[in-house]
Amino acid sequence: MQGHLPPGIELIKVDDFQEWLVDLRVLDSNPLYENEIYRLKFTFGKNYPIESPEVVFVKDATHPIPWHPHIYSNGIICLDLLDNAGWSPVHNVESIAVSLQSMLTGNSKRERPPGDENFVKYNTQRPKDINFLFHDNSV
């Protein structure tokens, strides 16, 4: 992460090298995300940056989960960048945050992925172990 961060991205908790919290804002006037701040949780494995970190949105009183057809209501993100197949070691926290920012910016649908309710109810796997099928190339 070089020097200062791009606008809309703010480091919240960077105490150790295991778990970071980053706040994310969508900058343009997208009515879906206006005036909301989302909180991302990065969990770094032992092999970072060779392996991807685990990245999810966390929900609390002030930080909702953003609406997006690839973001489940429990905060799990379906993005090829975060899967080992799509990951590249040249990525870092900043580049992931910027990717998610642009992913939200480009969205206009107020919806959850299909089967969200079931997934949220029955999923016990870690986000990284879920086999997502990356089908949507528009994001």
Place this chain on the structure above:
Amino acid sequence: MSSTPQSDDRRSRASSRADALPLSTPPLPVSTGPAVVFDSSDFVRRKSLRTQAPVDIRLLEYVPKCDSNLVCLICQCPFDIPTMLACDHVFCRECLDHAFRAQDHRSKRCPTCRTHVDPKKEPIPVPRILLSMLEDLMVKCPNTKAGCTWLNKRDGVQNHVDLYCGFSTVECPAGDCRFSVLQKDFHKGCLHYTVSCELCYTSIMKKDLEEHQRTVCAQRMIKCPHCEVEMLRLDLKVHIKDVCQFAPTACPGAIVGCGHTCDRRFVPAHAKTCSMATMAPFFQAQKTRLDDQEAAQKLLQRKVDILEGGFTNISNIVYPTNSSDDSSFPVTNPLDPNAAEPLPETPDFRLPPASFPPPAASTNNPPPPPFDISTHHLLSLHESLREEVGRIANDLASLEGRTHLLILNENQRAKEEMLHTSAAINSLRTQVHWLLSARLQQGRASASGGASASAGGSGSASVPAGSSLGSASLGPLRRLSDSTRQDTKL
């Protein structure tokens, strides 16, 4: 390269590839500036064995911060061994290996642009300019935290840590000790034995004792008995001796004899009135000069002793008979008119011992002449000896020349005779050969005559026979004459 937690995170990960201890690296101290400092230990090469692992150049602190173009995107540190792919993306070799290992076996892709990598052709050589830019990066010594002030080009850091850095840990000089010491304490010998702090009676290793008494020990502080200021016990002696204003101090004129003693703060006032204190610096200067002179004189004395010893030895060699007497030195002066026997001319140098009778032989001998005269005598003897040696050397040279000529002449004659003899032998040999070949020819002629008679009219057989005959009649002769000619030449 920034010092945000992100980069530190990656840095520590890069360091702990083998043992996953991401927090093990201490935060490096803030850089003080780009001033290059060489401490004297830079030039003291060590002989001790180092115990540290090789320097990981990704953990070094770069001064000033490294250009972001020279940073590996994977580990976020300036390139360790840089490696370039065909798509012009550069990574540390180790980082790229790690990245490839995580990828599919069959298709490797560039971590940055995901271009397919051909393992047979890639990685391609890195431009020379990149390597030199990396070598020229300025880094701090990895032992900076321990106190090393080294700051220099990156390619010299391993050398510095291995050979010159006083803060590298090395094996303890004691062979059976398995601890390590800092290089700068190496000469102090093994400090890995337990001592007890004389203040608080804690058992502690000798090497940690001073540190303990400076920072840890509960009893380390003490009040100066004179000025009541609290300070470290270790510094008390120096304080009382040189600093404390209330400590009783002798007048600077004490070396001359002033017996006055008062508090240090009153000493300058006293020194103004004390005449001895005024004179003290001059006396001091005189004393140092005297000491210098004495040292020089001692040196000279030793030189004289050595020379005299050499002199005695020479005289023993020159007068071997005298050495058996009680006096090893011929004190009789040959130039002295009162000497019992006049000195005969010495045509040959075997005579001198006989020409100098021992001083006891002459009854009316005057007391031994002063040293100067005998020195003169010896010197003149030396001169004549030298002339003699020169003459003999000349004779030897001329003799050698003459012998040389003689031998040459003799040689010449012998050589000529040898030549004559060999010529005669050769002529004899030619004759014998000629005779032999003539005999052979005769024999073959009779044989071929018989053969052609038996072969009858077959032309095909007679033609080769005739040709071989012709060549045989010429061949041997020519060959023989050739060989004889060669012999003569030899």
